[in-house]
Amino acid sequence: MAVEPAEQPPTGLIASVRAVGREPEQVNTGQRWGFGAFLLVEAVFVLSAVFITALASTSGTDIGSSVAFVLVGSVTPTVLAAAVAVVVTYVRGNGPWRDLRLKWDWADVKVGLKLGALGLCLTYVTLLVWSRVVGDSNATSAISELVDGTALPLSAAVVMFCYVCFLGPVCEEIIYRGLLWGAIERQRWSRWAAFVLTTLIFAASHLEPLRTSVLIVIALPIGIARLITRRLTASVVAHVVNNFLPGLTLLLVSLGVMPA
Template identity: 65%
Template structure:
């Protein structure tokens, strides 16, 4: 009988790092999906974004001029892509809890909070340095560009805040450090390889070339949370923590408070 989780000795940070190299991820028995699943999910994301843009143009509406299309164009593709990833694990595997390691423990919460705070500090410093390099006028995200100078209705501003700080992190973690990470490990590659590849593709996958280097910095603490705990819960918490202040700033700016 295995030892209860509550009675197991707590591992320090260095011990956790040594454990990464000593103990590979257990084989995913019953998983019948791999990189093809990730490519399908990315296709769903891109095609749904293109479709929404095409519909907006059909009605003569610019995404930058319509609150509704800003919200739809930002939220729907990400949610559809994450939902597709979850469906794939049910159809071709064991479900998200096993295949994506989509669980949350007290250890995940604590680790995610610590690395999220660390990531937030690193992100703020990197963002200032990055803004000095590229210029303040180029130092906003794609969503920030759409909403800059906009006085959104308070309901829309709150919805965008929830997306940036809550919905987006959950969906992106399902896609990158859930589905893509699982595809890498299914090939028998190391957890370090999964960490490195998902970090790079996460940064590139936002399709904001100018911000790719900054997104790499943002992604590292989030990926470390997944690396140390082997579960998605910690990286979700770290991602939420990292996005909270930017999301709050976006809420205040878009609502006309700042």
């Protein structure tokens, strides 16, 4: 009697995306957090940003001209929010490695690198078209506007580069494609629903209405990395790769090596 060969796992990006709908959902047992945890984290982000802005105003400091407030105002809210997200997984779940799918896998790194490179291309084309439609001044990000016109010393410029390229992507992935994605999975919604919702919320949460459509395009390859691997490693790598050239440009502009 002939034995039918076992079904092989899908290979390639397109095959992996097609296989998403055929694979069963995976829900963490012992996870006692959901959308409330995400709302808490978002509240921490917003309130910390408001507090820093209010502190600068009451002290008479111009955030746009203060190197310290540029760094603190850019870095602190995101890092603090991500830290709260990690704490939530310890207090109400199994910890970040299991709940947020932070398992390390070299295959995921390769997926992240490929989709990150794709994201760079999409970002470049999108920004090129967007700048012609709305103008160069409206195509810049909030961080670029903060740094614009501010002469950052070498140490501050390096810190900003590390944040934009590495620390920021890790923290944002923990919040959106980690905590928020996990909250959606807990409701047993489809992975496609998690992908769409996290992409839209990620773009809207930057509070840059004119750039929301651009941010959606930027977030698509990053979300796909999370979608097809089911782990956060791939989306973190894709996010880092996508932010590298903009971060490097920001560093060179801040140092005066490149024109603004």
